[in-house]
Amino acid sequence: MENFLKKPDFYTLGLGRLHQCYEILASLENELADSPHLEKLISAKNLLASAQTDLMIDPLDPSSHSALSDAVRDANLSTEEQSAIESAMGYASVETGRDIRKYLQDNDKAKSPVRSPTKRDEKKRKAHHRSKSTAVLLTGITGQRSPVRRRNSNIERLFSTNIANLSMALNITPKVSLILNKVDSWDQFDIFALDLETKGHALSMLCYHLLDRYNIFEKLKISRHQFANYLKEIEEGYNDVPYHNKVHAADVLHATHFFCQSPVLEKLCKKHPIIRLSAYFAAAIHDFKHPGTNNDYAKKTKHDLALIYNDVAVLENMHVSEAFRLLNKRNCDFLNCFSHLDFRTLRKLVISMVLHTDMERHKGDLMTLTRMVKFKKTTKAEWLDRKDPDAWISEVEVLLNMCVHCADLSGPCRPQHLMRKWTKRILEEFWRQGDLEKDQNLSIGMGNDRSKAKDVPLGQIYFIKCFVRPLWLEWKEVIPEVSVCLECMENNLQFWKAQSKKKAETKKIETTS
Numbered sequence: 001m002e003n004f005l006k007k008p009d010f011y012t013l014g015l016g017r018l019h020q021c022y023e024i025l026a027s028l029e030n031e032l033a034d035s036p037h038l039e040k041l042i043s044a045k046n047l048l049a050s051a052q053t054d055l056m057i058d059p060l061d062p063s064s065h066s067a068l069s070d071a072v073r074d075a076n077l078s079t080e081e082q083s084a085i086e087s088a089m090g091y092a093s094v095e096t097g098r099d100i101r102k103y104l105q106d107n108d109k110a111k112s113p114v115r116s117p118t119k120r121d122e123k124k125r126k127a128h129h130r131s132k133s134t135a136v137l138l139t140g141i142t143g144q145r146s147p148v149r150r151r152n153s154n155i156e157r158l159f160s161t162n163i164a165n166l167s168m169a170l171n172i173t174p175k176v177s178l179i180l181n182k183v184d185s186w187d188q189f190d191i192f193a194l195d196l197e198t199k200g201h202a203l204s205m206l207c208y209h210l211l212d213r214y215n216i217f218e219k220l221k222i223s224r225h226q227f228a229n230y231l232k233e234i235e236e237g238y239n240d241v242p243y244h245n246k247v248h249a250a251d252v253l254h255a256t257h258f259f260c261q262s263p264v265l266e267k268l269c270k271k272h273p274i275i276r277l278s279a280y281f282a283a284a285i286h287d288f289k290h291p292g293t294n295n296d297y298a299k300k301t302k303h304d305l306a307l308i309y310n311d312v313a314v315l316e317n318m319h320v321s322e323a324f325r326l327l328n329k330r331n332c333d334f335l336n337c338f339s340h341l342d343f344r345t346l347r348k349l350v351i352s353m354v355l356h357t358d359m360e361r362h363k364g365d366l367m368t369l370t371r372m373v374k375f376k377k378t379t380k381a382e383w384l385d386r387k388d389p390d391a392w393i394s395e396v397e398v399l400l401n402m403c404v405h406c407a408d409l410s411g412p413c414r415p416q417h418l419m420r421k422w423t424k425r426i427l428e429e430f431w432r433q434g435d436l437e438k439d440q441n442l443s444i445g446m447g448n449d450r451s452k453a454k455d456v457p458l459g460q461i462y463f464i465k466c467f468v469r470p471l472w473l474e475w476k477e478v479i480p481e482v483s484v485c486l487e488c489m490e491n492n493l494q495f496w497k498a499q500s501k502k503k504a505e506t507k508k509i510e511t512t513s
Helices: 008-027 036-056 061-075 079-092 097-104 118-128 134-142 154-171 174-180 193-199 202-211 224-237 244-258 262-271 274-283 293-300 304-308 313-328 340-354 359-379 389-410 416-439 450-478 479-513
Strands: none
Touching: 061 244, 134 389, 154 304, 174 193, 193 202, 193 244, 193 416, 202 244, 202 274, 224 274, 224 313, 244 262, 244 274, 244 389, 244 416, 244 479, 262 274, 262 389, 262 479, 274 313, 274 340, 274 389, 293 313, 304 313, 313 340, 340 389, 359 389, 359 450, 389 450, 416 450, 416 479, 450 479
């Protein structure tokens, strides 16, 4: 067992005491009904409580979490040893004794993880279980199923959930590995292929892979188990809509990663890992719980969200609010190890990035970026070289906001086979909203009328020329590596022009005939 337990004292203190406790209970198999031996049972219970305390004080090294579950399954351990390790891993998934108490309090019979039974408790237990055999009592320690509710039952559930979610994030098959090996490439990485091979878990797989690659878990002391649990909840929170779903979130995450490889942002992220985490976090949750309709529809229908957020960035406010609210869910707060200042910093950056994906801010964001690029050219200053802390932070925020905003508008800049898939999806989502608007006698938004599907090429040309191209040309001045993205965009623009010309010729022939 020492081969997969990272800390020797963990084994001697925690697992050793659990074994001692089990041996004492086993020795009392035929003597539980005798009152003199009841003290030995209490002594064994206290010893188990001491072992639990050791496990809380000395949790597993987070770096060992990813391999421990496999080691438990592969090692030739007895039932008692496996049960002891599983309980220990449940404790290891939370950071402090305070957090453990919080989780344990959900069990109405477990008010404290280290509470020792009193004589009164033992008398009640003895009276209730007088007819039970000793074998049934021992199943509570061996981990086998028992008809009696055990004090550590919620710990075992916590353990099994953690392992299942973490295994899902770590389930890298050879095909998945080949896809992830191209994650640094813009024109070779295929998010749809990753989603297919991971059976719908592209977002959690990609996000976990990127954080693990840059050692974010170790650098920021983040629990892998809690992060895997959080990713699972995020994926389940994305609605099954044509475009603004978890695959789109994974695609935006990939684009954000591609930008963060540039010298400007790479240097920043390397020096401050919390900035990389903030960018990836914002990309992953930027459309969390998207309903498949836009802000305009929420306002026109007087939706509760529009009333809550006063018609200002309605969905964007909801996305980020719900994502942070999810941290309060049991065993999902992977940021609980952060100091108050670090958490406020990350939260401020993430809120800013998500709110700036609102297209109503697009014009202002483009003007801000244009002014900054012009200033850098005029003064020949480098990016992020401000000595004034406030000015430096302001520049960081602008770059991160534009990073996620450009990633959110990266569909027309993808290789043509991917661009066409994204176009098909977003048009279907727009048309579904148009159908709702028509059924409710509301004004049909621009691009939402399904009967005008023949105008798609012209609509795409307009969108690229008026929104995508100006933004990405300015972004290229900051991130020169997006040249490959602009090449794809120009190819796609030519494709839509050819489609428009073809439709125009077909219409002309039909008119003349």
